[in-house]
Amino acid sequence: MNSRFLFLAFVPFALLGLASCRGGDHATQIRAIGGDPNRGKASLAEYGCSACHVISGVTGAVGRAGPPLTGIAERSYLAGVVPNTPDNMIAWIMNPQSINPRTAMPNLSVPEGVARDMVTYLYVAVR
Ligand code: HEC
Numbered sequence: 001m002n003s004r005f006l007f008l009a010f011v012p013f014a015l016l017g018l019a020s021c022r023g024g025d026h027a028t029q030i031r032a033i034g035g036d037p038n039r040g041k042a043s044l045a046e047y048g049c050s051a052c053h054v055i056s057g058v059t060g061a062v063g064r065a066g067p068p069l070t071g072i073a074e075r076s077y078l079a080g081v082v083p084n085t086p087d088n089m090i091a092w093i094m095n096p097q098s099i100n101p102r103t104a105m106p107n108l109s110v111p112e113g114v115a116r117d118m119v120t121y122l123y124v125a126v127r
Contacts, residue, residue: 026124029123029124030120030124032086033086033116033119033120033123033124034116034120035113035116035117035118035119035120035121036117036120037117037120037121037124037125038121039114039117040114040116040117040118040119040120040121040122040125041057041058041121041125043110043114043117043118044058044061044118044121044122045058045059045060045061047108047110047114047118048108049061049069049108049118050062050063051063051065052064052065052066052105053065053066053067053068053069054068054069054070055068055069055070055122055126056070056126057121057125057126065104066104066105069122069126070126071126072084072089072122072123072126073122073123073124073126078092078099079092079096079099079100079103079105081099081100082099086116086119086120086123089115089119089122089123090112090115090116090119092105093108093110093115093118093119094107094110094111094112094115095107
């Protein structure tokens with residue numbers, strides 16, 4: 001068996017591995033981010049995020065001023081400026097201007113714990 005064939009034979013397994021990382025195990029992801037997705041879902045409505053963002057699962061979240069947050073876990077960058085990681089998203093929600101001073105998204109004085117809950121919901125429950 002030549003090495004080229006060996007390499008090709010492993011490609012499907014490598015892709016499978018990638019696919020399972022992307023989906024991930026929800027419980028593990030929730031633990032890694034450390035918030036409560038159910039509280040996060042409620043907070044996304046309470047803090048008025050829904051006025052500017054479409055967020056599946058959140059009643060009344062039909063706003064169009066900001067980008068839809070459904071599927072946000074798959075996006076590479078947040079607001080086009082920082083890599084999309086849970087920590088960066090928490091920082092963004094707490095103070096968008098600290099990441100991009102010219103952004104139209106307002107600072108809604110979201111406490112860290114609440115932002116963490118929101119990010120847990122957005123990453124894990126909204127796909
Ligand atoms: C007044 C409208 C408005 C409100 C209210 C608002 N946002 Fe935003 N949001 C925006 C806009 C506009 C952007 C795009 C920012 C940019 O690209 O500079 C944005 C971007 C984002 C992003 C990054 C999206 C991406 O695709 O990169 C996240 C995450 C986010 N908002 C979460 C929230 C959360 C959570 C709340 C509630 C605490 C909220 N937003 C409230 C307008 C709003």
